[in-house]
């Protein structure tokens with residue numbers, strides 16, 4: 313029985329490794345040092361993307377310890393949200409931002425494990441695992457480690473100590489995102505060190521991250537126990553403003569439980585494997601369907617909220633709550649529920665774009681009027697968090713919200729991932745739910761039907777997904793500054809950047825969109 317376990321671990325990790333190993337050609341070209349090239353406004357989007365990709369990685373790493381030039385007094389493994397220490401002060405480690413950022417670094421590492429870049433990334437990722445354990449155990453205003461309540465704490469000081477001021481807490485997406493990143497790291501390590509893994513005995517080497525012991529004393533298991541115990545409980549949303557049940561949170565919780573169930577089985581913890589699977593099934597059946605609003609014909613981010621429900625969090629839920637392998641081999645339909653290419657996500661995306669187009673003056677240059685016949689409903693525009701947003705980067709005043717870089721890039725990523733899905737599935741099935749999106753994309757699509765890969769509609773859909781995705785990255789390009797810096801927001805009237813400067817997540821979301829774009833050309 314016993315020698316079987318390492319084998320099972322290796323087999324599991326090999327099976328899942330493909331999910332994070334989608335090749336990213338650009339990483340080959342990416343170095344920590346960027347050449348100085350100046351790109352004028354006429355240069356192609358491709359060359360700008362290539363340059364901005366290097367800059368984004370460099371500026372992202374500047375916000376990560378150890379090594380980041382903006383993180384000198386931060387504990388190793390810390391991701392600062394932004395170097396901005398005042399107006400606004402974002403010089404903290406947010407559990408969400410850190411997990412999302414580190415996930416990007418794990419993907420970069422696993423794409424080219426023997427590169428110079430990866431030799432720098434490995435110690436960073438290992439420090440992240442260590443600091444994650446430490447902050448889990450740090451008593452904080454959300455609670456303690458012992459009953460797991462403290463794991464819902466959203467942000468910590470950069471030395472890993474608790475932040476004790478008032479805040480929107482708990483936030484229940486953090487443990488799920490952290491578990492997802494650490495599980496991706498385990499798979500990446502196994503994939504790149506199969507011999508080392510076997511000789512060290514993967515299970516023992518990583519007992520700090522996962523072991524069957526209860527009460528949980530390993531990092532991933534503590535997070536999975538937290539998710540299992542609290543997914544039905546309300547908490548603050550990813551924007552830290554509203555207490556309730558949220559689509560983004562539910563999506564990342566579901567994915568963490570599904571991947572956690574597989575991991576538990578591989579680590580010789582069959583009871584937990586079953587328990588996490590049951591929790592996942594229950595979340596999927598009882599909670600997730602409630603986010604589809606039949607009257608509105610789109611997903612809503614928060615249940616029972618007075619808001620419209622249109623929200624960038626819905627797109628982020630699709631992107632972070634489903635593995636990117638769904639676009640390539642959606643073998644297990646339940647793992648891929650609400651993946652980027654699904655009718656529910658595309659319908660919600662269209663509704664969001666339509667709202668944002670007329671909400672911000674910068675989106676209407678040249679001036680579009682609602683109802684103009686020849687307007688491409690999907691032409692690139694700046695996308696904010698949600699229509700009612702009043703946070704302008706410094707303070708909250710109703711009506712002063714702005715487009716965000718990370719949301720604008722995420723629209724591109726949804727469209728590129730949909731492109732990859734169509735390419736691999738070789739046909740386009742338009743249902744009545746998906747029809748408004750597909751008709752906006754390809755006006756020749758007039759009613760629900762299935763189009764095979766040789767049809768003109770299918771070919772046009774592929775061309776347009778890429779074109780429209782590029783249109784949103786062109787918006788990012790327009791509002792970035794000459795150095796390639798990306799703040800949190802760009803002003804709804806002037807278009808100039810505002811809010812926290814060099815926001816780590818802005819760079820990560822751009823890098824993820826570019827990675828998805830590369831998969832459309834391979």
Ligand code: NOJ
Nearest residue numbers: 550551552553703707708
């Ligand atoms: C800072 C939060 O991080 C942001 O999401 C929120 O909108 C503002 N505070 C206003 O509450």
Ligand code: NOJ
Nearest residue numbers: 393406408409550551552
């Ligand atoms: C405000 C955003 O709303 C939130 O999602 C993020 O975690 C923090 N800023 C830090 O970037």
